[in-house]
Amino acid sequence: MDTxxxxxxxxHDRVPECRLDNEGTVILQREPExxxxxxxxxxxxxxxxxxPVAPLPxxxxxxxALFTALEMNQLGRPxxxxxxxxxxxxxVFMLCxxxxxxxxxxxxxxxTLDNFFLSLERAREQxxx
Numbered sequence: 001m002d003t004x005x006x007x008x009x010x011x012h013d014r015v016p017e018c019r020l021d022n023e024g025t026v027i028l029q030r031e032p033e034x035x036x037x038x039x040x041x042x043x044x045x046x047x048x049x050x051x052p053v054a055p056l057p058x059x060x061x062x063x064x065a066l067f068t069a070l071e072m073n074q075l076g077r078p079x080x081x082x083x084x085x086x087x088x089x090x091x092v093f094m095l096c097x098x099x100x101x102x103x104x105x106x107x108x109x110x111x112t113l114d115n116f117f118l119s120l121e122r123a124r125e126q127x128x129x
Contacts, residue, residue, distance in 0.1 A: 003101045004040045007047055010106045011038070014113070030117065046098050047109075049116050053084065053093040054127045065127065069093055072126060082119045093127060095120050 004024050011018040011026065020026050024040040036051040056065045069084045082097045097119075099112055 003045050003047070004042075006101055007038070007040055007109070010109045013106065014110060028113075034120070036113075036116065036120070040101075045100055045102050047101055049082075049095075049097040049099065049113075051095050051116070051120050052087070052090060053095050053120065053123045055092045057128060068127060072123065078122045078126070079119045080115055082116060082123075084123060093123070095123050 004020055008018075008020050011020070015028065018026055018028065020038075020040065024042060026038050028036045028038060034051065036049060039048045039050070040046070041048075056062055060068075066086075069086075072079055073083045079095070082095050085094045085096050086092075087094045095116070097112065097116055099109065101109075104112075
């Protein structure tokens with residue numbers, strides 16, 4: 001079965017009004033300022049999750065903030081299987097995760113989403129501290 005159809009079915013079971021657009025993208029939001037982008041490129045088996053975490057803190061030197069993000073990426077602590085990346089267009093740190101859909105089932109997909117939300121909160125707390 002097509003990866004997009006699988007993910008759309010799983011998303012629909014979780015959030016009935018959730019549908020992928022023609023580009024294979026949907027935005028989930030628990031809170032208005034905290035979007036999570038789910039994207040499945042055409043002809044891909046990978047589901048990409050990403051979410052803005054925080055801009056560079058004003059009270060912290062740039063190098064310190066970048067070093068903190070790199071430390072958080074080390075061995076996946078405290079981000080689980082997620083990682084931080086810098087988005088130069090938005091000028092924010094992004095939390096990212098890739099999920100190989102053919103080796104995943106619905107329960108694992110939902111657990112991954114829940115863990116992504118938790119990792120997002122942890123990343124925000126540490127980067128904005």
